[in-house]
Amino acid sequence: xxxxSQSPSNxxxxxxxxxxxxxxxxxxxxxxxxxxxxxxxxxxxxxYFQGNSAPDKSGLPSxxxxxxxxxxxxxxxxxxRTQQEDSAVYLCASSLDIGTGELFFGEGSxxxxx
Amino acid sequence: RKEVEQDPGPFNVPxxxxxxxxxxxxxxxxxxxxxxxxxxxKEPKLLMSVYSSGNEDGRFTAQLNRASQYISLLIRDSxxxxxxxxxxxxxxxxxxxxxxxxGRGTQLTVWP
Numbered sequence: 001x002x003x004x005s006q007s008p009s010n011x012x013x014x015x016x017x018x019x020x021x022x023x024x025x026x027x028x029x030x031x032x033x034x035x036x037x038x039x040x041x042x043x044x045x046x047x048y049f050q051g052n053s054a055p056d057k058s059g060l061p062s063x064x065x066x067x068x069x070x071x072x073x074x075x076x077x078x079x080x081r082t083q084q085e086d087s088a089v090y091l092c093a094s095s096l097d098i099g100t101g102e103l104f105f106g107e108g109s110x111x112x113x114x
Numbered sequence: 115r116k117e118v119e120q121d122p123g124p125f126n127v128p129x130x131x132x133x134x135x136x137x138x139x140x141x142x143x144x145x146x147x148x149x150x151x152x153x154x155x156k157e158p159k160l161l162m163s164v165y166s167s168g169n170e171d172g173r174f175t176a177q178l179n180r181a182s183q184y185i186s187l188l189i190r191d192s193x194x195x196x197x198x199x200x201x202x203x204x205x206x207x208x209x210x211x212x213x214x215x216x217g218r219g220t221q222l223t224v225w226p
Binding site for chain 1: 156160213214
């Protein structure tokens with residue numbers, strides 16, 4: 001389809017392992033966002049990209065979290081040495097440009113750390 | 115203090131009722147405002163933008179009060195399909211333009 005695609009949809013991992021979450025935004029969208037949503041909680045901003053640049057990384061919870069975007073397209077969120085508190089749904093969204101406010105979200109990657 | 119605060123509810127209303135949600139934001143430099151809707155275990159989707167003059171989209175009316183720093187959403191003639199969590203979203207100017215702040219959401223259940 002033409003929407004935002006995320007993979008994997010579900011990931012169960014053991015504490016201490018690294019995980020990579022992938023996001024394919026809508027073609028032509030220059031802005032890409034990562035949010036985290038813990039069970040029963042609101043959306044927590046992690047990082048956004050304008051093109052391939054990430055002007056604001058201050059939302060990343062710790063240095064175990066990193067993200068990159070290439071070709072103004074695909075983005076990868078990497079969590080190293082996962083902890084149980086990392087368990088959440090990781091939502092990716094894209095928009096035509098920064099500041100439009102109209103974000104198109106993917107269905108999310110549900111991460112469970114045992 | 116959180117950037118965006120919402121009453122989490124839940125709001126339980128019968129079909130046909132009118133219901134209103136409020137949201138307050140802390141930063142007076144906030145520039146843009148939106149309401150999103152999130153169905154259970156689904157991703158959020160834009161419901162409507164909120165303009166300074168207020169705006170209406172069918173049964174939904176959004177209003178902004180900059181002086182008091184709050185946003186409201188009014189739903190008239192509630193339908194069963196309106197049951198969802200409604201998220202208030204605020205955008206800032208300048209260097210944080212790309213960071214949209216989401217409230218925790220207000221849960222609405224419409225019963226027959």
